[in-house]
Amino acid sequence: MPRSQKIALALMAAxxxxxxxxxxxxxxxxxxxxxxxxxxxxxxxxxxxxLSFGHxxxxxxxxxxxAHAAKVWGFPPEFAILFGTACAAxxxxxxxxxxxxxxxxxxAMTTLALAQMIYFYxxxxxxxxxxxxxxxxxxxxxFGFIDxxxxxxxxxxxxxxxxxxxLLVYRTIHSPFGQVLKAIRENEQRALSLGYDVNRxxxxxxxxxxxxxGLAGSTKALVFQLASLTDVHWSMSGEVVLxxxxxxxxxxxxxxxxAFIVITMENYLAQLGAWVTISQGVIFxxxxxxxxxxxxxxxxxxxxxxx
Numbered sequence: 001m002p003r004s005q006k007i008a009l010a011l012m013a014a015x016x017x018x019x020x021x022x023x024x025x026x027x028x029x030x031x032x033x034x035x036x037x038x039x040x041x042x043x044x045x046x047x048x049x050x051l052s053f054g055h056x057x058x059x060x061x062x063x064x065x066x067a068h069a070a071k072v073w074g075f076p077p078e079f080a081i082l083f084g085t086a087c088a089a090x091x092x093x094x095x096x097x098x099x100x101x102x103x104x105x106x107x108a109m110t111t112l113a114l115a116q117m118i119y120f121y122x123x124x125x126x127x128x129x130x131x132x133x134x135x136x137x138x139x140x141x142x143f144g145f146i147d148x149x150x151x152x153x154x155x156x157x158x159x160x161x162x163x164x165x166x167l168l169v170y171r172t173i174h175s176p177f178g179q180v181l182k183a184i185r186e187n188e189q190r191a192l193s194l195g196y197d198v199n200r201x202x203x204x205x206x207x208x209x210x211x212x213x214g215l216a217g218s219t220k221a222l223v224f225q226l227a228s229l230t231d232v233h234w235s236m237s238g239e240v241v242l243x244x245x246x247x248x249x250x251x252x253x254x255x256x257x258x259a260f261i262v263i264t265m266e267n268y269l270a271q272l273g274a275w276v277t278i279s280q281g282v283i284f285x286x287x288x289x290x291x292x293x294x295x296x297x298x299x300x301x302x303x304x305x306x307x
Contacts, residue, residue: 004305008253025155031263032162033220038243038255039169040212046250047173048205049185051108053237054115060232062088062214067134067227068127077140077148081218088214092207100203119232133228161219165212181205246287248294253307257296
C-alpha cells in the first residue's frame, strides 16, 4: 500500500472512531452503510467499467431479507446480516446471468429493467409490508452477548463491517483479479485476445459488488430497524452513482467521501424539502463541469499521488 493511501486509511479510520464524540452516531452509521454501498458500486463501474442502474435492488433485497429474518424468524443479528448478504449474492448471480453479456448502455438498461421488476414485486409482496415496510426490526444480541440496542455497540459493529468491506474492496482492486478487471475496462477486446475469459471476470466482479451492496443493506436495516421501498427504488441507484462520481470514480477513497457528502447534504438540508434534490443536482453539475475527477480524484491529481 502506498504511503499516501496508508495515511488516508489511518485518517479515515480515526475520523469514524472519533466523530461520534461530536456528531450524531446514527448519522455516522448511515454514512458508513452508504459508503460501503458506494465502494461496492465503484468496484463495478470504476474498475470493471460496468455501469449498473439497478444496484438498489441488492441494497433493498438484503435489507428486506435481514429484517424479515430478524423479526419473523428470530435470527440473531449476525445470521440476519449474513442471510441478507447471501440473498443479495444470489440475486447478483441470477441477474448477472441475464445482464453480463450485454455491454454499455444495454447492460445499464438491463439492470434498470431488472431492478424495476424487483421493486414492483416488493411493492406487492406480503412479507415486505408494502409501502409501510418492515418496521420495529429487533437488533438483538450479537454473538449472544453484545446488546445492539446500545448505540455504541451498534456503532462499533457497523464500523467493523464497514472497515472489513472497505479493505476487501481494496485488496480486490490490487490483486491480479483487479488488474485484469482494469484491463477489461480499458480495452475489452485486447483482454479477450490475451486469453482472459472476460465474461467470467465481469460476472465475478458483478457478484462481489452485489454481495457487498447486500452487506450494506443488511447492516442498514438493523441500524434503522426498518426495511422499506426507499432502498430498492430506482432513485437509490441514481444516488449511488452521484456518490461515486462526486467522490471520484475509480479512486479508492472517493466513494467514501462522496457518500459522506451526499448523506450530510440530505441530513442538514432536510428542512428544504424537495429543494434537497435540486441542490444535489446543482452540486452534481458543478462537480462534472469543474471537478471531472471528483473530490478525491482532484486531490490525488494535485498531490500527484493515487488515492
